[in-house]
Amino acid sequence: MDLDLSPREKELAAKGRAFCEQVLMPLEIITDEHGELPMERRAAVRQAVRDWGLAGINHTKEYGGLGLTMVEQTVIEEQLGRVTNGLWSCVWRPPVSLKFGTAAQKKEYLVSSIQGERRGCFAITEPEAGSDPRRVKTKAIQKGGKWYLSGEKWFVTSYNAADFIIVHAHVDDDPDKPTLFLVDKPVNNMVHLRSPKFMHNFAFDHAELRFEETELSDDKMLGAVGQGLELTKDWFVEARLQISAHALGAATRAAEIANDYATNRHQFNRPIRDFQGVEFMLADMAVELFAAKSMLYRVAWEIDRGADRKTIHAHASALKLHCSEMAGRVIDKALQVLGGRGYMRENPVERLYRDIRVDRIWEGTSEIQRVVVAGQIRKRGLDVYTGW
Secondary structure, three states: OOOOOOHHHHHHHHHHHHHHHHHHHHHHHHHHHHOOOOHHHHHHHHHHHHHOOOOOOOOOHHHOOOOOOHHHHHHHHHHHOOOOOOHHHHOOOOOHHHHHOOHHHHHHHHHHHHOOOOOEEEEOOEOOEOOOHHHOOOEEEEEOOEEEEEEEEEEEEOHHHOOEEEEEEEEOOOOOOEEEEEEEOOOOOEEEEEOOOOOOOOOOOEEEEEEEEEEEEHHHEEOOOOOHHHHHHHHHHHHHHHHHHHHHHHHHHHHHHHHHHHHHOEEOOEEHHHOHHHHHHHHHHHHHHHHHHHHHHHHHHHHHOOOOHHHHHHHHHHHHHHHHHHHHHHHHHHHHHHHHHHHOOOOHHHHHHHHHHHHHOOOOOHHHHHHHHHHHHHHHOOHHHHOO
């Protein structure tokens, strides 16, 4: 068993690290102070993604993507995760559900999104629907060859960076008919209610929208009636791997900053790392990172090896649960090592501390991941996680 990264994978990791440090990190402070990446900076960053050859890392060459393996994608995402304020989202990953569109939809939405000419966002969560998608109240009614969407959506991430929205709705208000629709911006009878502020400052916004019988042509349905959940399964797996990679990158950066500080900060005529209270925190952080990294790359490797889809889904939930909670523990310890310096917003660890908290919530809360893991154990036995 060869657990070393290939020369190609190491090259991609180095590119991701360099892009993070040279393009994204210089934007951290202004993004944090502004609340999001200023509009006048966005075009330059978008062009930088193209220039660095990082456009469409999660899609095949057939549609203009880079055709990277999951391990290759993961080495890049881990390095992008080092940046604060969600600036990693500047490196776009068009939704995988677009692969299931018609030929015309792929050309209009997928290919152009890979090239960075268009960008989409997802609208799934609602005031009364989060972990339980059957509670979605947004409905799609067909009348006279047109679809009409009605309902309210929350947490539509990157709305103000997108020009189309993938909306999850129930056809005929029937929870057994979850269906996806493509909504171009601007569109009549869609109201941007607000973009609330959150604990973290993010590159783009998280909007709340209301659809008021928003009219769509018949060709704006993505997939078939009732396929809405099925078409998002692969997206959730990909998103959970991406979050896990970002959590690992964020925690690694925090640990490195804490380790350097513990070496150079002197108290009582000694580096503070010489004190067991600090040294043990650094040791715990290193072990947590070691375990998470091993888990992350195993799951990416399994995807590349064509493992059973249900197994991948099960492992992705366990991975997201572990990495998101690991990052919280590691970054908390890093802040403690830094003391008051770590509590200052100019310090990356303070921003990482705020950024990482949402990873235990979005794309499936830690509690939902535990439900998935426990359900897999009940159905298939512990070997799903303890076997190889």
